[in-house]
Amino acid sequence: MFSEASNFVKGVDDSLVVILGISIFFLVGITAVMIYFVIRYSRKRNPIATNIEHNSKLEILWTVIPTILVVVMFYYGWAGFTPMRNVPKDAMVVKAHGQMWAWSFEYENGSYSENLIVPLNKPVKLELSSKDVLHSLYIPAYRIKEDVVPGKANYMWFIPQKEGSYDILCAEYCGERHSYMLSKLEVYSQDKYDDWYANELGVSRDHPGLALLKQNACISCHSTDGSAIIGPTFKGLWERTEIVMTDGVEREITVDRDYIRKSLNEPNADITKGFNPGLMISYATTVSDEDMDQIIEYLKTLK
Amino acid sequence: MSESLSTDLNFFQVKKGIISWLFSLDHKRIGLMYLYAIISFFLVGVTLGLLMRLELIAPGETIMKAKTYNQTFTLHGVIMIFLFIIPSIPAIFGNFFLPIMLGTDDVALPKLNLLSWWLYVIGALFALSTLVFGDGPADTGWTFYAPYSVQTNTNVTMSVMAAFILGFSSILTGLNFIVTIHRLRAPGMGWFQMPLFAWSLYATSWIQLLATPIIGITLLMIVAERAFGVGLFDPAIGGDPILYQHLFWIYSHPAVYIMALPAMGIISEIIPTFAKRSIFGYKAIAYSSMAIAFVGYFVWGHHMFTSGMSGSARIIFSVLTFMVAIPTAIKVFNWVATMYKGSIDLQPPMLYAMAFIFQFMIGGLTGLVLAALAADIHLHDTYFVVGHFHYVMFGGTGFAMFGGMHYWFPKIWGRMYNIKIAKFAFALLVLGFNMLYFPMLILGLMGMPRRYYDYLPQFTDLNVLSTVGSWILAIGLITMLVNLINGMRKGAPAGRNPWGSISLEWQTKSPPPLENFDKQPELNEGGPYNYKN
Numbered sequence: 066m067f068s069e070a071s072n073f074v075k076g077v078d079d080s081l082v083v084i085l086g087i088s089i090f091f092l093v094g095i096t097a098v099m100i101y102f103v104i105r106y107s108r109k110r111n112p113i114a115t116n117i118e119h120n121s122k123l124e125i126l127w128t129v130i131p132t133i134l135v136v137v138m139f140y141y142g143w144a145g146f147t148p149m150r151n152v153p154k155d156a157m158v159v160k161a162h163g164q165m166w167a168w169s170f171e172y173e174n175g176s177y178s179e180n181l182i183v184p185l186n187k188p189v190k191l192e193l194s195s196k197d198v199l200h201s202l203y204i205p206a207y208r209i210k211e212d213v214v215p216g217k218a219n220y221m222w223f224i225p226q227k228e229g230s231y232d233i234l235c236a237e238y239c240g241e242r243h244s245y246m247l248s249k250l251e252v253y254s255q256d257k258y259d260d261w262y263a264n265e266l267g268v269s270r271d272h273p274g275l276a277l278l279k280q281n282a283c284i285s286c287h288s289t290d291g292s293a294i295i296g297p298t299f300k301g302l303w304e305r306t307e308i309v310m311t312d313g314v315e316r317e318i319t320v321d322r323d324y325i326r327k328s329l330n331e332p333n334a335d336i337t338k339g340f341n342p343g344l345m346i347s348y349a350t351t352v353s354d355e356d357m358d359q360i361i362e363y364l365k366t367l368k
Numbered sequence: 369m370s371e372s373l374s375t376d377l378n379f380f381q382v383k384k385g386i387i388s389w390l391f392s393l394d395h396k397r398i399g400l401m402y403l404y405a406i407i408s409f410f411l412v413g414v415t416l417g418l419l420m421r422l423e424l425i426a427p428g429e430t431i432m433k434a435k436t437y438n439q440t441f442t443l444h445g446v447i448m449i450f451l452f453i454i455p456s457i458p459a460i461f462g463n464f465f466l467p468i469m470l471g472t473d474d475v476a477l478p479k480l481n482l483l484s485w486w487l488y489v490i491g492a493l494f495a496l497s498t499l500v501f502g503d504g505p506a507d508t509g510w511t512f513y514a515p516y517s518v519q520t521n522t523n524v525t526m527s528v529m530a531a532f533i534l535g536f537s538s539i540l541t542g543l544n545f546i547v548t549i550h551r552l553r554a555p556g557m558g559w560f561q562m563p564l565f566a567w568s569l570y571a572t573s574w575i576q577l578l579a580t581p582i583i584g585i586t587l588l589m590i591v592a593e594r595a596f597g598v599g600l601f602d603p604a605i606g607g608d609p610i611l612y613q614h615l616f617w618i619y620s621h622p623a624v625y626i627m628a629l630p631a632m633g634i635i636s637e638i639i640p641t642f643a644k645r646s647i648f649g650y651k652a653i654a655y656s657s658m659a660i661a662f663v664g665y666f667v668w669g670h671h672m673f674t675s676g677m678s679g680s681a682r683i684i685f686s687v688l689t690f691m692v693a694i695p696t697a698i699k700v701f702n703w704v705a706t707m708y709k710g711s712i713d714l715q716p717p718m719l720y721a722m723a724f725i726f727q728f729m730i731g732g733l734t735g736l737v738l739a740a741l742a743a744d745i746h747l748h749d750t751y752f753v754v755g756h757f758h759y760v761m762f763g764g765t766g767f768a769m770f771g772g773m774h775y776w777f778p779k780i781w782g783r784m785y786n787i788k789i790a791k792f793a794f795a796l797l798v799l800g801f802n803m804l805y806f807p808m809l810i811l812g813l814m815g816m817p818r819r820y821y822d823y824l825p826q827f828t829d830l831n832v833l834s835t836v837g838s839w840i841l842a843i844g845l846i847t848m849l850v851n852l853i854n855g856m857r858k859g860a861p862a863g864r865n866p867w868g869s870i871s872l873e874w875q876t877k878s879p880p881p882l883e884n885f886d887k888q889p890e891l892n893e894g895g896p897y898n899y900k901n
C-alpha cells in the first residue's frame with residue numbers, strides 16, 4: 066500500500082528534494098556564470114574593465130528571491146517535522162533504554178528485548194531514557210532520530226509501513242564503543258507480532274543470569290569468551306584472584322559475592338589492574354540481590 | 369615609535385635574532401609569528417585527519433583502536449578549531465595588514481597584541497600537553513558534551529583549559545582591532561572608504577569580544593564539575609546536560625562567523641584586484657558582514673534540533689537560521705557581479721577566490737538543508753554534517769586563507785613564488801578536497817553517523833573514495849607549501865605592486881619598512897576599489 070518504510074519518509078524526503086533541488090540549481094548556475102565571466106572578460110578578451118558600483122533593480126531582485134526561497138525551504142522543513150511531534154493517542158508505547166553501549170526495549174508487560182520488534186501499520190511511541198550519558202536513537206530508513214538524554218523524558222514515534230528489518234544506530238557520541246551501539250528494528254505482520262509478544266518476548270533460551278547481563282548492557286563491556294573489551298572478562302571471573310587498585314594502592318582480592326555486590330554499587334572503588342576507572346555506572350538500585358544470585362549462577366558456568 | 373630608523377631597511381632587517389621576534393611589538397612580526405605557529409598546528413591537524421581517514425578506509429580495525437580514534441578526532445577538532453581556523457586569518461593577515469590598509473604604523477595596542485600571541489602559545493602548549501601528561505588526550509569530541517566530558521577519565525581538564533586560554537587570546541585580538549579601526553584610520557579615511565577586509569575584521573572582532581567570554585565560563589564550569597563534583601551538567605549529580613549544549617553553542621555558533629567573515633573579507637580584496645574594477649555593492653557587502661555578525665548570535669539552537677527542545681523553539685531557531693542565509697547569498701552575488709565586465713587575470717589568488725566561492729556555496733547550501741527541521745532530524749550528527757562544516761571551514765575559510773597567502777606573499781617577503789607550480793598545487797587541492805568531502809555528504813544522506821570508528825558494510829565504497837581523496841589533498845598541500853617556501857627563499861624580487869592593486873598596502877615597499885610606509889600613503893579617490901579605467 067505504501068512505498069515508504071515509515072510515515073515520515075515522505076515529509077523528510079520532500080524537504081530534501083526541494084532544498085537540494087534549489088541548491089543544485091543555484092550552485093550550478095552561479096558556478097557557470099562565474100566561469101563564463103572569467104572566460105568572456107579575461108584580460109586578453111577585455112583589456113579595459115568597466116566600473117559598476119551597483120544596480121538597484123538587480124540588488125532588490127537578489128534579495129527578494131532568496132528570501133522567498135528560504136521561506137519555501139522553511140515551510141517544507143516545518144511541514145515534514147510537525148507530525149513528528151504529534152503522537153496519536155492510541156500509539157503502542159515501548160520504553161527505549163540507551164546505555165553504554167547497548168539498546169534495550171521494554172514492552173508494556175515489563176519484558177525486555179534487544180531488538181525493537183513492532184507490528185506493521187500500528188503507531189509506536191518510544192519513550193527514551195538513558196542511564197549514563199547522551200545517546201541518540203537513529204533509524205535511517207525511517208528518517209528519524211532523537212537524543213536520549215539522561216534525566217530527561219524525550220520521545221519519538223512512527224508508523225512502520227513495510228515489513229522488514231532496519232538498522233538502529235546511536236548517533237550521539239557516547240564514548241569508546243559508540244559505533245558499536247547498534248540494534249535492529251524488525252517489523253512483523255500483526256499476527257506474527259502477536260505470536261511473538263505472547264510466546265517469545267521475555268522468554269529467552271538464555272540462562273536467566275545471561276539474560277540479566279544482556280538487559281543491563283553488562284556484556285557490551287565484559288565479554289563471556291575471555292577477550293578484554295572495556296572491562297575484565299566474565300570468563301573464569303568467579304573465585305578468580307585479582308590485583309585491584311583501591312585508592313591508588315594495589316591489593317589482592319578474590320571475586321566472591323561481596324566483591325561483586327561492591328563492584329555493582331561502587332564500580333570505581335576497586336579497579337582491576339590494567340583497566341580504567343570512570344567507565345561503569347553504579348547498579349546499586351538496578352540490580353537486586355535476587356538478580357545478582359542469578360548472575361552469579363551464570364558466572365559459575367563460565368569456566 | 370621613538371627610534372628613528374632608516375626606511376631603507378625592511379621590517380625583517382631592522383633587528384635580528386630570535387628574541388627580537390619573540391618580544392617584538394611590530395604587528396607585522398607578530399602576524400608572521402602567528403603564521404608560523406598556525407601553519408604548524410594546521411599540519412599537525414591535517415596529519416591527524418589523514419590518520420583518521422586511513423583508519424576509515426575499511427570497516428573494522430585498520431591502524432588504531434577505538435579509543436585512540438576517538439582521541440584523534442577530538443584532538444583534530446580542537447586543533448583545527450581553536451588553534452587553526454579561529455585565529456587564522458585575523459591573527460595572521462589581520463595583524464599584518466590591517467594597520468597598513470588603514471594607512472597607519474601599528475595596531476592601537478601593540479603590547480596587548482604581543483600578550484595575545486603569548487596566550488596563544490600557552491594555550492597551544494596546554495592542548496598538546498595532553499599527549500604526554502595525564503591519562504591521554506580527551507576523547508569527548510571538540511564539543512566536550514556533558515555528561516560524558518564529566519565522566520571520562522581522559523584528560524578533559526587540560527584540553528578545556530587550553531580552549532579557555534585560547535579564548536582570551538582571541539578576545540584581546542578582537543579588542544585591539546576594534547580600537548585600531550575606530551582610532552587609527554588614515555586622515556580622510558571615513559568608514560566607507562575602508563577596505564572591505566577591514567570591515568570584515570571589524571564585524572568579526574565584535575563577535576570575538578562579546579561571545580568568547582561565554583565559552584570561557586562554560587568550560588570553567590566543566591572543570592569545576594570534574595574537579596569538585598559541582599552538579600552543573602551531569603544529571604547524576606543534579607545538573608542539566610541540555611544547559612551545557614545551550615551555553616556551548618551560544619558561543620560556538622557565532623564562532624562559525626569568526627571563521628567565515630574574515631575569509632569573505634579576503635575574497636572582497638582579491639576579486640577587485642584581479643578583475644581591475646570596482647567591487648559591486650560595497651555597502652551591501654559591508655552591511656551584510658554586520659548583519660551576519662548580529663543575526664548569528666540568535667541561531668545557536670539549530671545544533672540542538674534533536675535534543676528534545678520544545679517544538680516552538682525548534683521552529684524559531686530554524687527561521688532565524690534561514691535568515692542568516694540571505695546576507696550570505698547577497699555577498700556571493702556581489703562577488704560574481706564584480707567579475708562582470710572586469711578584465712580578469714587568472715593568477716593563483718583569483719583561482720583560490722573562485723574555489724572559495726564554489727566550495728563555500730556547497731557549505732552554505734548544505735547548511736540550508738540542515739536548517740530545515742525535517743531534513744535535520746535525519747541528517748543531524750551524520751557525515752552530512754562532517755561534510756558540511758569541512759566545506760565551510762576548509763573549502764571556504766581554509767581556501768580563502770591559501771588565497772590570501774598567495775595574494776599578499778610578494779608584499780610580505782618581497783619575492784614571488786613560481787606561478788605555474790602554484791596553479792598545479794591549486795588543481796590538486798581542489799580535486800583532492802572535493803573527492804575527500806563530497807562522498808561524506810552522500811554517506812550522511814545514507815545514514816552514516818559521525819564520530820564512528822567502525823561502520824556498516826554498505827558505507828565502504830564511499831569511505832574508500834574519501835580516503836583516496838585525502839591523499840591527493842595531502843600531495844597538493846605539500847606542493848603548495850614547498851613552492852611557497854622556495855619562493856620565500858629564492859623567488860624573483862616582486863616589486864611594490866605586482867598585481868597592480870590600488871589598495872594602500874601596495875603603495876609601500878615589499879617587504880614594508882618597520883613603520884610601514886616609506887612615503888605618505890595616498891588614499892585612492894572615490895573609494896578603495898575605484899580603479900581608473
Ligand code: HEM
Pocket residue numbers: 413414417418420421441442444445446448449452453508509510511754758761762766818819820821838841842
Ligand atoms: C586533510 C585534511 C583533513 C582531513 C583528512 C580531515 C578529516 C576529518 C574526519 C574524517 C573527521 C570526522 C571524524 C569522525 O566524525 O569520525 C573530521 C572531523 C573534524 N574536522 Fe577534519 N579533516 C581535515 C581538515 C580539517 C580542517 C582544515 C578543519 C577546520 C578548519 C577540520 C575540522 C574538523 C572538526 C571540527 C571535526 C570534528 C571533530 C569532532 O567530531 O569532534 N578538519 N575531520
Ligand SMILES: [Cu+2]
Pocket residue numbers: 199200201235236237238239240243244246
Ligand atoms: Cu553513541
Ligand SMILES: [Cu+2]
Pocket residue numbers: 620621624667668670671
Ligand atoms: Cu551553528
